[in-house]
Amino acid sequence: MDSAKRSTVADSGIGHSGVGHSGIGLARANGSKRTDVKRDKIVRSAAKLFLEKGYDNVSINDIIDVVGGSKGTIYSNFGSKEQLFEAVVAQLCSDVTIRIDTRVVGTVEEQLTRIAYSFVSKVLSPEILSFHRLVTSIGRTFPQAGRLFYNTGPRTVYQIIAGWIAMQQGQGNIRSGEDPFRLAVLFHDMLIGEQQLSWLTSASSEKDRTRRIDQTVKLAVTVFLQGCASPAPRPRGRQTTKAAATRAARS
Numbered sequence: 001m002d003s004a005k006r007s008t009v010a011d012s013g014i015g016h017s018g019v020g021h022s023g024i025g026l027a028r029a030n031g032s033k034r035t036d037v038k039r040d041k042i043v044r045s046a047a048k049l050f051l052e053k054g055y056d057n058v059s060i061n062d063i064i065d066v067v068g069g070s071k072g073t074i075y076s077n078f079g080s081k082e083q084l085f086e087a088v089v090a091q092l093c094s095d096v097t098i099r100i101d102t103r104v105v106g107t108v109e110e111q112l113t114r115i116a117y118s119f120v121s122k123v124l125s126p127e128i129l130s131f132h133r134l135v136t137s138i139g140r141t142f143p144q145a146g147r148l149f150y151n152t153g154p155r156t157v158y159q160i161i162a163g164w165i166a167m168q169q170g171q172g173n174i175r176s177g178e179d180p181f182r183l184a185v186l187f188h189d190m191l192i193g194e195q196q197l198s199w200l201t202s203a204s205s206e207k208d209r210t211r212r213i214d215q216t217v218k219l220a221v222t223v224f225l226q227g228c229a230s231p232a233p234r235p236r237g238r239q240t241t242k243a244a245a246t247r248a249a250r251s
Contacts, residue, residue, distance in 0.1 A: 039077050039087075042067050047088045051130045055085060055138050082142070089145055092131045093153035096122050100157065102164050108173045109225060112187075115164060116217045119157065120191050124213065158184045174228045183228060190220040 045066045049058045060074055060081055078084040101118040104111060122128060139146035161184035168174040174183075194216075 038073075040091075042074065042077060042084070043087050043091050046084055047092060047131075050085065050088060051127065051134060055134065055142070082145075085142075086145055086148055089135065089148050090152050092128065093149060093156065096128060096153065097156045097160060100160050102160060104167075108168060109221060111164070112221050112225065113217060115161060116187075116191055116221060117213075119188075120213055120217060123157075123192060124209070154188070157188060160184075161187060172230055174225075175230050178228070183224075187220065187224050190224065191216060 042063065046058070046063050049062055049066065053062075058081075060071055063074060063084075064070065074084065078087060096119070099118050099122045101114045102111075103114070106114075135146060135149045158181060162180040165174055165180040165183050165187075169176045169178075169180060
């Protein structure tokens with residue numbers, strides 16, 4: 001092959017196999033996508049089994065019966081049942097955090113109300129409540145799963161809300177000088193503290209779920225914004241009665 005032909009082949013990205021570099025890249029991308037789809041299917045199916053039967057009562061064979069494949073497929077993707085469960089924890093926590101709507105649209109009250117509803121409607125759903133019961137029940141024997149749950153679940157929610165609070169503090173809409181993370185924790189607990197406990201313990205009826213969530217969100221937003229309101233600026237060019245009296249006494 002002369003130099004001109006070699007140059008043409010190199011420029012086209014075609015090797016001796018006749019497959020272009022772009023073709024190889026596309027094939028790899030498609031293969032990666034198929035792997036991600038398969039992995040997601042395994043995680044979702046395993047999550048359903050874990051929530052229905054509990055962690056200890058689900059075997060790898062149970063998962064294979066649902067998703068197909070072999071033990072080699074499970075182990076090549078996750079390594080062990082424990083690591084598969086950790087993937088389930090991360091996925092279900094992400095299902096909650098990804099729903100939080102922090103769009104900067106509307107008034108401060110409208111934004112915070114939207115954040116609250118988008119979070120509470122998911123975190124107090126039957127699926128996530130069952131997930132919470134499961135993680136709590138195995139936390140002592142499987143502490144790494146508990147830590148993962150806290151870091152990818154509650155702590156991530158705190159950070160998302162804290163980011164919005166910090167932005168509002170910077171704009172003067174919320175009192176500055178307070179730690180936005182601590183404020184986020186307080187607002188989070190106002191939203192779900194009593195609600196979550198009552199449904200986790202089956203003390204509340206499902207029929208009044210929407211009404212109770214509405215009431216809690218409205219009250220939490222009102223109390224939070226009133227408590228964190230920026231102080232009104234002092235009027236300039238006007239002396240207070242006390243300051244004027246003090247100066248008069250000195251003169």
